[in-house]
Amino acid sequence: IVGLGGATFPSHVKLQIKEDKKLDCLIINGVECEPYLTADHRLMLERAEEILVGIRILMHALHVNRAIIGIENNKKDAIETFKKLTSEEAGIQIAALKVKYPQGGEKQLVRALLKREVPKNGLPLDVGVVVHNVGTVFAIYQAVQHNQPLLERVVTVTGKKLEQPSNFWVKIGTPIKDLIEAVGGVPENTRKIVSGGPMMGKALKNVDVPVTKGTSGILVISEDEASRGAPKNCIRCGECVDVCPMGLEPHLLMNLSEKGMYEKAVREDILTCIECGSCSYVCPSHRPLLDYIRFGKSIVKQLETKTA
Structure with a gap:
């Protein structure tokens, strides 16, 4: 079993708590x-x-008596459902959160629910918390x-x-093209098909690929939705810095990745990037910030593997 929120981090690792770590909450x-x-x-x-039931199993395994289910406040039906089912359970709390991207990031969620700051290169466990996705x-x-075993998952297939x-409900390994056929096929003027959402998803070169454990959705984007201005020079407006949830400087990380200055990129915390895509979204110069940062991160990880 892995994290089904997209990162596919092995779930059993989050249950192996070292003695020097003090855990008091499950999110x-x-x-x-x-x-x-x-x-x-x-x-x-x-x-x-x-x-x-799964939450109670995890609480027992982790030896904690407090759990918080974080749900955005635009999902009122889900909030009410869980509130009714937990009305007599003191240890499980339902928290309605402001609709804000990327609220679903682990570090952002811990901050929103508990006002605790996870260290830049740390994990929620460093502040006494373990986070699991509802699908997990x-x-x-x-x-x-x-x-x-984990043989199937829920997948959203959508597009305007x-x-x-x-x-x-999709079995792992189901061809993505079959899912698209199930919703009426690929519409005319389709520009791209994305695995995941519009912010963090990745465009597929073809649909003859399978659903994996990390496939949360398939998004079909039309020509008019995908229109994007030609990249221009950075105007140093600082918009990307303002929206970065990790406090990074995306314009700098892009430049360092573009120039192959990976050691300096590491010093500027490129590996801390959660790849939310907010920087690319707000950039008035239409610069492919996230694309270059992703590329830089992949090179850094390759270099670290070679030297390990």
């Missing part, structure tokens, strides 16, 4: 802040009782209660031009 991530994606929302509505919690429930955008 359940039900935010799903990426536009268009509704897989977690649908899961919370249809499998709330099973998710709560449901998978843990299935594994413990029904001895079922699609005939029938839907959420599907």
Whole structure:
């Protein structure tokens, strides 16, 4: 079982708490802040009782008596569902969060719920917290209660031009082209098909690829939606710095990656980037900030692997 919020981090690692770490809270991530994606929302509505069993399993395994389910306040039906089911459970709290991107990031969620700051190169565990996505919690429930491995997940298939955008229970390995056919096929004037959401997703070269454990959604983007101005020179406006949730300087990280200055990029905390895409979204010069930062991160990780 891995994290189903997108990062696919092995879930068992989060259950192996070292003796020098003090844990006092379990956070359940039900935010799903990426536009268009509704897989977690649908899961919370249809499998709330099973998710709560999974939460109790995790609380027992982690030896904590406090859990918080964080849900954005535009998902009122999910909030009410969990409040009714936990009305007599003192240890499980439901927190309605402001709709704000990227609220679903682990560090951002810990800050919003507990006012604790996770160190730049640290983990939530460093401040006494473990975070699990609602989809992961449901998978843990299935594994413990029904001895079922992670063979399927919920996937959102959506786009403004699609005939029938839907959420599907999908077996891991299902061809993405089959999912698109199930919602009426690829519309005319489609510019790109993205695995994930519009902010953090990655464009697919073709749809003859399978659904993986990290496939939260398939987004079909039309020509007019994908229109993007030609990149221009940076005007040093600072917009990218203002929106970065990690306090980085995206314009600088892009320049360092573009020039191959990877050691300096590491010193400027390039690996801290959560790849939310906010910098590229606000850039008035249409510079591909996230693309270059992702590339720089991949090179840095390759270099670290070679020297390890």
